[in-house]
Amino acid sequence: xxxxxxxxxxxxxxxxxxxxxxxxxxxxxxxxxxxxxxxxxxxxxxxxxxxxxxxxxxxxxxxxxxxxxxxxxxxxxxxxxxxxxxxxxxxxxxxxxxxxxxxxxxxxxxxxxxxxxxxxxxxxxxxxxxxxxxxxxxxxxxxxxxxxxxxxxxxxxxxxxxxxxxxxxxxxxxxxxxxxxxxxxxxxxxxxxxxxxxxxxxxxxxxxxxxxxxxxxxxxxxxxxxxxxxxxxxxxxxxxxxxxxxxxxxxxxxxxxxxxxxxxxxxxxxxxxxxxxxxxxxxxxxxxxxxxxxxxxxxxxxxxxxxxxxxxxxxxxxxxxxxxxxxxxxxxxxxxxxxxxxxxxxxxxxxxxxxxxxxxxxxxxxxxxxxxxxxxxxxxxxxxxxxxxxxxxxxxxxxxxxxxxxxxxxxxxxxxxxxxxxxxxxxxxxxxxxxxxxxxxxxxxxxxxxxxxxx
Numbered sequence: 001x002x003x004x005x006x007x008x009x010x011x012x013x014x015x016x017x018x019x020x021x022x023x024x025x026x027x028x029x030x031x032x033x034x035x036x037x038x039x040x041x042x043x044x045x046x047x048x049x050x051x052x053x054x055x056x057x058x059x060x061x062x063x064x065x066x067x068x069x070x071x072x073x074x075x076x077x078x079x080x081x082x083x084x085x086x087x088x089x090x091x092x093x094x095x096x097x098x099x100x101x102x103x104x105x106x107x108x109x110x111x112x113x114x115x116x117x118x119x120x121x122x123x124x125x126x127x128x129x130x131x132x133x134x135x136x137x138x139x140x141x142x143x144x145x146x147x148x149x150x151x152x153x154x155x156x157x158x159x160x161x162x163x164x165x166x167x168x169x170x171x172x173x174x175x176x177x178x179x180x181x182x183x184x185x186x187x188x189x190x191x192x193x194x195x196x197x198x199x200x201x202x203x204x205x206x207x208x209x210x211x212x213x214x215x216x217x218x219x220x221x222x223x224x225x226x227x228x229x230x231x232x233x234x235x236x237x238x239x240x241x242x243x244x245x246x247x248x249x250x251x252x253x254x255x256x257x258x259x260x261x262x263x264x265x266x267x268x269x270x271x272x273x274x275x276x277x278x279x280x281x282x283x284x285x286x287x288x289x290x291x292x293x294x295x296x297x298x299x300x301x302x303x304x305x306x307x308x309x310x311x312x313x314x315x316x317x318x319x320x321x322x323x324x325x326x327x328x329x330x331x332x333x334x335x336x337x338x339x340x341x342x343x344x345x346x347x348x349x350x351x352x353x354x355x356x357x358x359x360x361x362x363x364x365x366x367x368x369x370x371x372x373x374x375x376x377x378x379x380x381x382x383x384x385x386x387x388x389x390x391x392x393x394x395x396x397x398x399x400x401x402x403x404x405x406x407x408x409x410x411x412x413x414x415x416x417x418x419x420x421x422x423x424x425x426x427x428x429x430x431x432x433x434x435x436x437x438x439x440x441x442x443x444x445x446x447x448x449x450x451x452x453x454x455x
Contacts (some may be wrong), residue, residue, distance in 0.1 A: 005319055015288075015295045015322075017157040022287035024161075024168035026280075028200065030372040031172045032193050033280045034344075035179040041273050041348055043190040046126035048276020049119065049258060054134055057106060059251060060098045061142040062242030064091050065149035067236035069297050070383040072153035074447045077305020083232075088150045089222030090229050091141065099142040105423065107137045116255075116443035120262055120269055128195045137198050140205050152298060156215065163207035169201035186386035235383070235447060242389040243380065253396035260404050261418050271415040274342075274354025281341050281355070282362050285334060287328075289370045289418070292323035293377030301446075309443035316378035316437065323374045324367065331366040338363075354415055361419035368423075368430035375433045391432040400425035 029051065036044040037057030067090035075084035091280050106113075119127055123239065148160045173183075181187025212218040224232065262273045296319040303312035334341070342355035362369070376388045400421045408416025436442070 002430070007315060008096040011292075011295055011299065011315075011319055011322060014157055014298060015291050015319075018152070018160045018291035018294050019288050020270055021161045021164045022158075022291050023284075024140060024164040024185040026287055027168050027252075027283040028171045028197070029280050029283065033277060034198065035175045035193050037277070037348075038180060039189050041192075041269065041351060042122050043126055044276060044351075045120075045123045045269060045273045045297050046115060046130060047190060047193065047281065049123065050127050050134065051129045051276070053131065053255060056104055057135065057138055058145070059139060059244050059247035061095055061138075061145045062099070062247050063240040064094050064142075066143045066297075066385060067091065067240035068146060068149045068245040069153050070239045070301055070381055071236055071447070072150065072383075073298050073301025073381055074305035074383075075152060077302035077376075078307075078447075080305075081322065084153070085217065085222040086224040086228060087232060087236070088153075088217065090224050090232055091146050091150070093223070094148045094233075094236075095142040096139065099139040099320075100401070103135055103138050106138075107132070110135065116259075120272070122269070123272070125192050127268055129191055133191070133194045133198060137201060140198075140201050144201055144205045147205065147212060150212065150217065151208065152294060153301070154215075154217065155298065156211075159211040159215070160208060162211070163204040166207055167200040167204035169302060170203050171196050174199060178377075187327065208411055218353075218442055239380075239383045239385050239445075242385040246385065246389040246392050251328075251391040253401060256401055257418065258403055260401070260408055261325075261415060264408055264415060265413045270348070270350040271354050271418070273351040274415070277342060277351060278355040278358030278362070281359060283307065285330060285363070286369065286373070288326050289323055289373045292319050292326075293373045296374050297381035298378035300378045300447055304382055304443060304446040309446075312382065312443060313437075316375065319378065320371065320374045323378070324370050327370040328368050331363045335360075337365060358419050361423045365423045368426035371430035372426065372433050375437045379433075379442055381439065382442050383438075383445035383447070386445075387433070387436045387440065387442060391429055391436065395425045395432070396431035400427050 032047055032051070033044060033439065038048040068087060071087040072084045074079075075087060081197055110128060114124060114127055114131070119284045144163075148163075151157070151159045174185075175193050176182045177185035177197055178188045178192025179190070180192075185193075209218060258272065258275065261275055262269075264271055299319065300312045303309075303315055338356050338359050339352070342352045342359065373390075376392075379387050400423075402417045403424055406420035407420060408415065409417075411417065
């Protein structure tokens with residue numbers, strides 16, 4: 001195996017296309033925020049808020065994708081191609097059904113959802129319109145995420161790269177065209193930006209499906225029989241439910257953090273807009289870490305599928321070491337240029353100042369955030385998502401939010417209290433995950449014991 005003979009080369013071959021794919025995904029968000037910043041600060045705040053809120057509705061898709069990566073990677077590592085194909089089909093069908101349920105529930109409840117977020121009055125109208133459209137986008141987003149996971153588990157990382165590149169180009173063209181009225185298109189404002197995301201994600205999904213079909217991974221053989229699916233879903237569910245609940249816990253915590261930010265004693269709108277711009281830049285900074293997270297999941301899963309738990313653990317540490325080195329160097333290089341980066345995303349002086357403050361605290365947290373992301377990916381590949389659930393849940397609800405509320409609303413009375421709470425919680429989170437990875441028997445969550453089961 002290439003992984004055993006030259007592990008660092010294998011890590012890089014699997015990771016660099018995913019870094020580039022993450023860059024394309026980041027540029028989609030960059031274009032959205034940039035164009036909305038030219039439309040108005042209310043539009044920019046609404047886009048940032050709904051973008052964060054959308055992750056709440058994507059929790060089930062992320063959970064199923066994580067379950068599919070664990071099941072497919074371990075199956076492929078064990079040489080069980082038919083079982084892997086059936087797991088892929090099971091996860092795709094599950095995504096279609098579950099996204100339909102969420103759309104049916106989300107549309108009539110979107111007003112209540114925005115009320116719970118404590119959205120400022122001047123932002124509520126644009127936020128409601130964008131959220132209404134993006135709820136219809138959920139089934140496409142679900143399938144896009146899951147097809148990416150299926151391709152990644154087969155180590156076919158170039159295929160989703162092509163799809164994301166097309167989505168990025170289409171999104172940028174439509175953002176400026178429909179958002180600002182360039183190239184003779186109608187100027188639709190923030191709704192033009194929302195529609196550009198809709199059509200770009202649709203185009204990316206179509207490319208993914210075509211590439212799956214071309215590789216022979218999209219056929220009738222991947223549709224499992226009900227008897228097999230009922231048994232196999234137990235493992236996917238065992239991995240997915242802690243992952244899904246973790247996403248709910250994490251993103252509801254983020255929504256509460258947004259509510260705390262919007263309700264600050266002063267400067268709530270500027271802080272929300274700075275949060276949106278800063279979070280976009282931060283997401284770009286952490287693209288390599290997220291790519292290493294995805295690589296860790298696949299490589300650990302393949303090693304466990306071969307029955308080699310010791311190599312799986314070593315592989316996780318190797319990915320962590322490379323990721324920490326890359327992220328530390330990147331943060332050091334970016335630190336002097338934070339004001340310039342913030343101005344690019346937030347032309348309003350008050351918003352730019354908040355974005356700079358946000359970024360300084362989060363760049364200081366790079367070693368902790370990188371540790372959390374990569375080790376969480378390794379545990380996901382092993383199917384041990386319950387550890388991620390516990391650590392991330394405690395980190396945000398028992399550390400981040402109480403500190404943010406106290407410092408933001410009481411002790412400091414500024415957004416700096418909110419940003420500092422993020423640094424504190426990341427330090428706690430990284431330490432707890434590192435202890436779990438080193439000392440817990442997380443390989444027992446894999447399918448190693450069932451390697452001799454029938455397809």
